[in-house]
Amino acid sequence: MEVFKSYRIPVEAPKDLVEGYFTIKKKALEVILSHVKISRKAHLEFKSEARRELRDELSRSWRFSKHYVDSAINSVIGLVKGWMTLYNRGKAGSKPEITKRTVYIKNTLFSFRNGVLKISIEPNKRYLEVELTKYSWIPKDFDKIGGLLMTEKELVITVKKEVELRADGWSSFDVNLANITAFIDGKIEWYYLRGLYHIHRTYEIKRRKIQKLAKLKPKTSKKLLEKYSRREGNRAKDFMHKLTTRITRKLKEKNFGAILENLRGIKGRILNDSKDMNRRLSKWNARTFQSMLEYKLKWFGLDVKYVNPRRSSKTCPLCSGSMASYGGRSMKCEECGLLINRDIVAVLNLQMWGSRYGFTPKALNELIEREELSNESIHIIT
Ligand SMILES: [Zn+2]
Incomplete structure (x- = not known):
């Protein structure tokens, strides 16, 4: 399958092109x-002749490369x-309105040779050159640039x-809100999200203060x-990037894929309650962690699968019986x-439900009996 990664790099964009593109859009x-x-439903009647006409009209005063005109028309149609x-x-x-000054540069408008991205601005005389090798975090093992x-x-x-996924x-x-519980190669690992929670709390407090000002100075x-x-958002994403990069490195060494909760199944039940900050954060944590881990693993050809997490923290990983809260976690x-931490219950069930090579309840029983899941073998990672 085709996998991709996106990167932002700072450039000094040609202002005249950005402005011109904005105008033709x-x-x-x-x-x-x-x-x-619009009759009963809205539909677009924009035949090729009308398109040609529009293209000609927009091209008349367009001194930049012509492909930008097509790209502008396509993006507006979209x-x-x-x-x-x-x-x-x-x-x-x-x-709809055009509010953003974003230029879409299709592959007919740039070339990539010897690590240099050369973007055509004006045909055969003006280019924007970007040396990609300067940005060490952009992988070099890609097939093409989209x-x-x-x-x-x-x-x-x-x-x-x-890549071929394996x-x-x-x-x-x-x-969860406060941690990510992982089951990797027979061991439970905890990745604490305290730092992330702290970032959100800090800004939540700032926001409350500002909202008090809103009546006096609405614009400010x-x-x-x-x-x-x-x-x-930037600080929180940065936190997740570091965490998912670390986990990806670890899984790459072992050639392991990842089993994640399919959150679509529980949409609207718990995750959609956006009034509660903690629930909103749990949702953000889960979605951001999952999507980052998925594209990073897939870049290395490591597979990712999603399982339905229904009752994953309420089903006994040993006998499939019902579990009830027993104080604290x-x-x-x-x-x-069986008495066990609820985060461990959830991750063991995900592992069993999602893994073809998953352990049977018997094997899991042996695992617990061997005290593999006792406190000492639990990795605490902060
Ligand atoms: Zn049981």
Whole structure:
């Protein structure tokens, strides 16, 4: 399968191109919206002749490479189609607008040789050159570069390669608010998320203070809120990046794939309650951790699978009996009496349910009897 990774790198984008592209996108939107017919449902009647006409009109005063005009038209068509889909479901707000100065650079507009990305600005005379080798964190083992996105200050590069997914064994991960519990190669490991929680708490407090100011200075407080939520997001993502990179390195050594909870199955039940900060954070933790780990593992050809986590922390990993809370984070099996930490219950069940080579309850019993799961063998990682 084809796997990809995206990276942001700072560039000094040609302002005239960014501005020009923004202008033709706005013009294209106006024209394309006039081709949207709304009877009972919205649909686009934008035939090739109309498209050619628009292309010619936009090209007339366009001194940059011509492919940018096509790319602008395509991106506007995508935007309008996205809006129509929402409209037809009764979920669209006002008509779409072009608000972002983002240039989509398709592969006909750049070349990549000897580590240098050469982007055509004006045909045969003006280029933007980016030396990718300067950015050590961008992998060198990719097959090709997908499309590029350019904003005023940065370039988003997507690298792609073809891999065959495999796994010599499986690990499992259960993401909670305060920790990620992992089962890797017969051992339970805990990755604490205290640092991450602290980041969110800090910004939550800042936000509350700003919201008190909102009535007096609405504009300033709006700007501040945006600035802080951007910083919060960046710091939180940075935390998750470091963690998932560390775990990926470990799994790569063992050639292990990962079993994760399929959160789609429990959407709306627990995860959608966005009023509660802790639940919102749990959801963010899980989604961010999973998507980062997945694309990092797949880049190395390591497989990732999702299992339905229903009752994963309430089912006894030994006898499949029902487990009930037994004070604190402990769970006790109502059938066989097994007393065990609830995060461990969840991760062992994920491992068994998701793994073809998973241990049987008997093997798990032996594992516990051998005290493999006693406190000493539990790795505490902070
Ligand atoms: Zn039991």
